[in-house]
Amino acid sequence: MVVELPDSTLDRLFRALADPSRRDILRRTMTTSxxxxxxxxxxxxxxxxxxxHVAVLESAGLVRKTAKGRERLxxxxxxQLARARAVLAELETLWHARFSQLDAVLxxxxx
Amino acid sequence: MVVELPDSTLDRLFRALADPSRRDILRRTMTTSxxxxxxxxxxxxxxxxxxxHVAVLESAGLVRKTAKGRERLxxxxxxQLARARAVLAELETLWHARFSQLDAVLxxxxx
DNA sequence: GAGTTCTACAACCATCTGGTTGTACGTTAG
DNA sequence: CTAACGTACAACCAGATGGTTGTAGAACTC
Numbered sequence: 001m002v003v004e005l006p007d008s009t010l011d012r013l014f015r016a017l018a019d020p021s022r023r024d025i026l027r028r029t030m031t032t033s034x035x036x037x038x039x040x041x042x043x044x045x046x047x048x049x050x051x052x053h054v055a056v057l058e059s060a061g062l063v064r065k066t067a068k069g070r071e072r073l074x075x076x077x078x079x080q081l082a083r084a085r086a087v088l089a090e091l092e093t094l095w096h097a098r099f100s101q102l103d104a105v106l107x108x109x110x111x
Numbered sequence: 112m113v114v115e116l117p118d119s120t121l122d123r124l125f126r127a128l129a130d131p132s133r134r135d136i137l138r139r140t141m142t143t144s145x146x147x148x149x150x151x152x153x154x155x156x157x158x159x160x161x162x163x164h165v166a167v168l169e170s171a172g173l174v175r176k177t178a179k180g181r182e183r184l185x186x187x188x189x190x191q192l193a194r195a196r197a198v199l200a201e202l203e204t205l206w207h208a209r210f211s212q213l214d215a216v217l218x219x220x221x222x
Numbered sequence: 223g224a225g226t227t228c229t230a231c232a233a234c235c236a237t238c239t240g241g242t243t244g245t246a247c248g249t250t251a252g
Numbered sequence: 253c254t255a256a257c258g259t260a261c262a263a264c265c266a267g268a269t270g271g272t273t274g275t276a277g278a279a280c281t282c
Contacts, residue, residue, distance in 0.1 A: 007131040014129035019240085020118040023202075030205035037258055049241055051259075056239095070249040070258050078206045081199055088196040091134075094141035095189040130270085148228055160271055162229075167269095181228050181279040 009061075013084050016060035021045070022053050026062055026076050033066075033075035120172075124195050127171035132156070133164050137173055137187050144177075144186035 016022055025039055040050035054074055057063040061080040065072045127133055136150055151161035165185055168174040172191040176183045 010134070011129050011131065014125045015239095017199075018122050018125035018129055020122065021240095023121070026202060027205060030202060031209050035258075045240085046242065047259085048243080048261090051261095052240070072259070076202075076206065078203050081203055085196055085199040085203070088128075088192055088199070091137060091141060091187075092189050092192055092196070094138060095187065098142050126269095132270095146228075156270090157272065158229085159231085159273080162231095163270070183229070 010084070010087060012056075012060040013062070013080055016056050016062055017084070019053070019056075021050075022057055025050075025053055025074070026057060026081075029063060029074050029076040030078070033073040035068075035071035035073055037071065039074065121195070121198060123167075123171040124173070124191055127167050127173055128195070130164070130167075132161075133168055136161075136164060136185070137168060137192075140174060140185050140187040141189070144184040146179075146182035146184055148182065150185065 017026075021043060028034060028039065036051055036054055037047060039054070040047045043050055054063060054065070057074075058065060062076060063074055064077050065074055067073075128137075132154060139145060139150065147162055147165055148158060150165070151158045154161055165174065165176070168185075169176060173187060174185055175188050176185055178184075
């Protein structure tokens with residue numbers, strides 16, 4: 001159950017999550033899809049700024065945009081989120097192996 | 112089981128995770144503690160650069176440094192990692208509530 | 223004591239980031 | 253058709269980030 005993701009993908013993923021506005025947008029679009037302007041209405045920043053945040057989330061694969069008339073509906077996609085969580089879980093797994101280092105000796109490296 | 116963390120803490124956490132070198136350092140120090148120079152030996156970058164990465168991990172609470180003679184041993188602390196994972200899990204939970212939006216109707220808005 | 227090792231920290235630099243404003247264009251409403 | 257709305261995108265700016273080199277101090281080694 002080793003998670004194999006290119007570095008750049010993970011970089012963009014965690015980077016995207018490292019901003020409170022983006023986490024909020026993600027939270028909001030988890031349950032409902034919302035247009036960019038609908039999202040932007042609830043923040044202090046400009047529309048363009050929110051647009052950029054959505055773009056960051058989109059390029060990280062955390063969100064998808066679908067055209068509907070003149071507006072673009074944004075909805076979260078939990079797949080990448082699950083991957084990020086798996087990466088963290090895997091790191092934690094290493095910690096648990098900390099005191100049972102016999103395993104490392106008994107199972108020879110495969111590559 | 113709501114995760115309550117100040118935004119800035121989460122920012123630093125995910126920010127720290129958004130770099131392959133830092134994730135690697137984290138991985139390495141999960142199982143063993145290593146001095147900064149021992150860590151630095153395995154990367155192309157300068158010692159000072161590695162030192163900075165460790166500092167970022169430390170300020171995110173992902174790593175702790177303990178003095179041992181002239182060297183500082185770095186070891187990972189999985190606590191913050193678990194918190195980050197919990198935040199992601201909570202976000203995913205929202206997704207699952209997506210189709211049971213009756214809840215939103217039944218509980219009137221509080222603000 | 224002298225030299226080496228490990229670390230800390232400052233200064234500097236290029237690039238990225240998060241924000242802004244302005245312009246342009248497709249879409250909906252009157 | 254015209255006006256308003258929703259979006260896209262470029263240009264610009266201040267500050268953060270990731271890297272460098274250089275200097276200095278504390279701790280080992282000899």
